[in-house]
Amino acid sequence: MKILNVGQIRDLDAFTIENEPVSSVNLMERAAQAFCWWFCNQFVNTRPVTVFCGQGNNGGDGLAIARILSQKCYDVRVYIIEHTANTSADFSENLKRLSDHLTPFQIRKETDLPDLSEKTICIDALLGSGLSRPAEGIMAKVIGLLNTSRNKVVSVDIASGLFIDKSNQETDPIIQPLFTITFQLPKLAFFMPQNAVFVGEWRIVDIGLDTVHLLQQHTPYYYTDSAHAESIIRPRNKFSHKGTFGHALIIAGSYGKIGAAILAGKACLRSGVGLLTLHIPECGYEIAQISLPEAMVSVDVDRKFNTALGSVSSYSSIGIGPGLGQEDATAQMLAKLLTEARLPLVIDADALNIISQHNDLLDKIPAKSILTPHPKEFQRLAGETANDFDRLETGRKFAQKYNIIICLKGAHTAVILPNGDVHFNSTGNAGMATGGTGDVLTGIITSLLAQGYPPEHAAILGVYEHGLAGDRAASRKGQSAMIASDVIENLKID
Numbered sequence: 420m421k422i423l424n425v426g427q428i429r430d431l432d433a434f435t436i437e438n439e440p441v442s443s444v445n446l447m448e449r450a451a452q453a454f455c456w457w458f459c460n461q462f463v464n465t466r467p468v469t470v471f472c473g474q475g476n477n478g479g480d481g482l483a484i485a486r487i488l489s490q491k492c493y494d495v496r497v498y499i500i501e502h503t504a505n506t507s508a509d510f511s512e513n514l515k516r517l518s519d520h521l522t523p524f525q526i527r528k529e530t531d532l533p534d535l536s537e538k539t540i541c542i543d544a545l546l547g548s549g550l551s552r553p554a555e556g557i558m559a560k561v562i563g564l565l566n567t568s569r570n571k572v573v574s575v576d577i578a579s580g581l582f583i584d585k586s587n588q589e590t591d592p593i594i595q596p597l598f599t600i601t602f603q604l605p606k607l608a609f610f611m612p613q614n615a616v617f618v619g620e621w622r623i624v625d626i627g628l629d630t631v632h633l634l635q636q637h638t639p640y641y642y643t644d645s646a647h648a649e650s651i652i653r654p655r656n657k658f659s660h661k662g663t664f665g666h667a668l669i670i671a672g673s674y675g676k677i678g679a680a681i682l683a684g685k686a687c688l689r690s691g692v693g694l695l696t697l698h699i700p701e702c703g704y705e706i707a708q709i710s711l712p713e714a715m716v717s718v719d720v721d722r723k724f725n726t727a728l729g730s731v732s733s734y735s736s737i738g739i740g741p742g743l744g745q746e747d748a749t750a751q752m753l754a755k756l757l758t759e760a761r762l763p764l765v766i767d768a769d770a771l772n773i774i775s776q777h778n779d780l781l782d783k784i785p786a787k788s789i790l791t792p793h794p795k796e797f798q799r800l801a802g803e804t805a806n807d808f809d810r811l812e813t814g815r816k817f818a819q820k821y822n823i824i825i826c827l828k829g830a831h832t833a834v835i836l837p838n839g840d841v842h843f844n845s846t847g848n849a850g851m852a853t854g855g856t857g858d859v860l861t862g863i864i865t866s867l868l869a870q871g872y873p874p875e876h877a878a879i880l881g882v883y884e885h886g887l888a889g890d891r892a893a894s895r896k897g898q899s900a901m902i903a904s905d906v907i908e909n910l911k912i913d
């Protein structure tokens with residue numbers, strides 16, 4: 420699913436209106452109907468509803484929504500924030516249509532602000548994708564009223580005051596909705612952790628924008644939905660054998676952190692690899708053979724840390740980092756591997772931290788290697804950034820400069836490709852914020868690479884399946900009780 424910028428959304432609107440054809444006011448009606456379909460499934464009509472409208476098309480949506488809900492026997496009040504003499508044509512047309520059903524109240528100054536009963540559900544139709552500057556004046560006062568009230572707020576298209584495709588300032592007045600119901604496509608702002616409180620739970624409603632024209636729009640931003648993930652999965656052939664699905668090597672673990680190697684190894688096996696070898700320090704030998712009999716074990720010469728590898732040329736994929744530790748000897752082993760490896764690596768955790776401490780290693784990372792940093796590890800690698808948009812841009816430049824793939828982990832993990840494209844993940848939940856889930860992701864991606872998935876697909880699909888397994892685990896165990904092993908047990912990539 421594509422993620423477009425403000426100009427492209429407008430262009431898609433205009434193309435749909437021109438070529439379907441459909442009048443703009445009827446497209447607005449479609450949007451309002453789609454919003455109400457969701458709203459009526461979420462809230463019964465015994466709850467009073469107050470709609471706050473700006474004077475543009477977002478406000479026009481609000482007027483149409485108010486009319487439709489009123490016809491469905493909701494007790495609806497409408498407030499129009501009169502902040503400008505300019506009103507959009509479709510706003511004015513919907514004001515006319517509303518007049519047969521409801522008389523709106525005007526808000527021009529702070530003393531016009533209404534008292535809201537706690538039961539009232541508020542609909543935020545103040546400002547949408549046309550936001551061109553931070554909210555101010557009476558608009559900011561209404562935003563403040565809704566944010567300080569205890570009422571449930573549902574934003575139309577996007578929270579008023581939030582920019583769709585660039586960073587707000589921390590002081591900008593922005594609605595903090597319980598839900599955002601957005602039209603046709605997700606918005607880039609939804610994927611920035613800094614905006615979490617200004618998005619709430621978001622849902623997409625289809626308003627029938629022209630799909631052919633959408634296909635022709637170029638964007639670097641994508642949302643990995645189930646359709647896309649399933650299109651990447653390679654079916655298994657009945658004549659396949661162990662060799663078909665590759666031989667992965669995972670270099671992980673250190674004294675006290677052998678579990679990280681076991682989690683990565685088990686995830687690798689559960690993701691379909693043919694053969695797995697774990698390279699671990701001597702202290703982990705019995706643990707590994709007992710807890711992961713399906714894996715072969717290559718024992719390091721050192722008792723506590725990984726310090727030396729034999730030839731790696733026979734492996735079809737190599738993952739390194741979980742629980743590795745940052746000993747000098749381990750750092751030297753990593754430097755040698757980066758120099759000798761002739762295939763993309765999966766680099767995680769302590770391996771990333773070692774590279775952060777030895778910046779000269781960045782140029783040695785094999786092409787199309789997949790790095791899986793969480794935000795702190797990324798900051799150590801690429802430096803401080805001003806905000807999430809800046810961090811994303813830094814990630815895109817970093818991926819292009821070093822010809823690598825970066826899985827920037829978070830609520831919507833961003834898979835950043837060397838060509839600058841970014842694929843935001845759609846699966847996963849807060850229950851995955853528990854030790855070892857990063858090790859599991861490393862195992863999954865290493866497994867998919869060993870099976871012959873191109874690095875881009877291994878990263879996008881690996882992140883998706885990792886989150887999906889986490890969602891299954893959460894539904895079975897609950898988000899608080901689930902642990903990384905539960906994610907592994909819920910893997911099912913086929």
Ligand SMILES: NC(=O)C1=CN([C@@H]2O[C@H](COP(=O)(O)OP(=O)(O)OC[C@H]3O[C@@H](n4cnc5c(N)ncnc54)[C@H](OP(=O)(O)O)[C@@H]3O)[C@@H](O)[C@H]2O)[C@H](O)CC1
Nearest residue numbers: 447450475476477546547548549550551552553554576602
């Ligand atoms: N395809 C779709 O997604 C559809 C979306 N629809 C809805 O249309 C809005 C976008 O409507 P638009 O009229 O472009 O813009 P807004 O309603 O968001 O804003 C209206 C005007 O407000 C002014 N503005 C901008 N920033 C501020 C501010 N900080 N304070 C006050 N006013 C502001 C600006 O005009 P200026 O001349 O003042 O710059 C805006 O034009 C979209 O979000 C959807 O809700 C369609 O209904 C259907 C298709």
Ligand SMILES: [K+]
Nearest residue numbers: 543546577579
């Ligand atoms: K809005």
